[in-house]
Amino acid sequence: MIAAIAGVTGGFGLLIGSFLNVVIFRVPAGRSIVNPPSACGGCGVRIRPFDNVPVLSWLLLQGRCRDCSARISPRYPMIELLTGLVFAGVALRFAPWEALEQSSLAAMGPVAETLAFAVLAAVGIALAWIDLDTQRLPDVIVLPSYLVVGALLLAAAAATGDWGALLRAAAGAAILFAAYFAMAFAYPAGMGLGDVKLAGLLGLALGWLGWGELAVGGFGAFLLGGAFALVLVALGRAKRGSGIPFGPWMLLAAAVAVFAGEPIWHGYLQLVGLE
Known part of the structure; x- marks a missing residue:
């Protein structure tokens, strides 16, 4: 039970980590974190949903853009993985699922x-x-x-x-x-x-x-x-x-x-x- 919840929380953390990559890149530049959608910095082609799976897509693409083969920094999957691990750690540290077994406020x-x-x-x-x-x-x-x-x-x-x-x-x-x-x-x-x-x-x-x-x-x-x-x-x-x-x-x-x-x-x- 504990491992399953930590795994789910960690998986959610991977998704958050993908969003944090956008925040880290765009906020210092004063750009919107919503628009435009993420695109390759080399060729400008919008990143496809199946190429935007945290960590896995970077591994499958071998760290290269599908369209122009421009290098994708390993920092992207590293931040995603770090966020996933930290989120799993937070879930284990505070163990909210034990409280959810209760019915009180x-x-x-x-x-x-x-x-x-x-x-x-x-x-x-x-x-x-x-x-x-x-x-x-x-x-x-x-x-x-x-x-x-x-x-x-x-x-x-x-x-x-x-x-x-x-x-x-x-x-x-x-x-x-x-x-x-x-x-x-x-x-x-x-x-x-x-x-x-x-x-x-x-x-x-x-x-x-x-x-x-x-x-x-x-x-x-x-x-x-x-x-x-x-x-x-x-x-x-x-x-x-x-x-x-x-x-x-x-x-x-x-x-x-x-x-x-x-x-x-x-x-x-x-x-x-x-x-």
């Missing part, structure tokens, strides 16, 4: 919670790639995500009566937003306002889960990003003070916090003798 709480983190996962994957490509975190993606994720967490709190989690989520959003805003104000060359807005969104989700997850996600971004920067400097790929996109590290740390934040936090408290 409270059963809708885990469903709304799962949807909130699935939306955050999709948004996070798109933002990470856009930031890597353009060093931007577009408001047109980040700001509506506050409303969608917030509304789903509100629905989860209303269904379960866990208003404390909702208050903690609001506090988490405020804490991370304020912390990143202070850093951006103090050192604008090293932290952009896009990072500040993303921090509030991540704080909203991580605060919902717990203070430990919020701490792991908040501090983890600097540990991961700093370690990566040191590796680049050691390899001669960057110099001290070189800017790197920070959004992907914020999102990666948030993912670690969602899936393993609680044991990491308790392990840290035990290490320093606070637990």
Whole structure:
């Protein structure tokens, strides 16, 4: 049962990943994500539905356009596969099917919670790639995500009566937003306002889960990003003070916090003798 639902959720994630490829390509360019339909960048021929099956079509076409043999980047199936795996992971992490066996309103709480983190996962994957490509975190993606994720967490709190989690989520959003805003104000060359807005969104989700997850996600971004920067400097790929996109590290740390934040936090408290 669990494997079947995770498989179905992962399959849906593959489809979402295909859409995210469009978002990643078009949003930074200010283009519509609806029109025109996807077409080959080489010959301009519209992509046929049977050539638009996530991952499978790329494999069958051997990474080439059917009409002009132009190379199709392996990044497309990689994003589709990543989204599928993350969606399956979200389904396993929050296990909403257990609640669906109940007939009460409270059963809708885990469903709304799962949807909130699935939306955050999709948004996070798109933002990470856009930031890597353009060093931007577009408001047109980040700001509506506050409303969608917030509304789903509100629905989860209303269904379960866990208003404390909702208050903690609001506090988490405020804490991370304020912390990143202070850093951006103090050192604008090293932290952009896009990072500040993303921090509030991540704080909203991580605060919902717990203070430990919020701490792991908040501090983890600097540990991961700093370690990566040191590796680049050691390899001669960057110099001290070189800017790197920070959004992907914020999102990666948030993912670690969602899936393993609680044991990491308790392990840290035990290490320093606070637990």
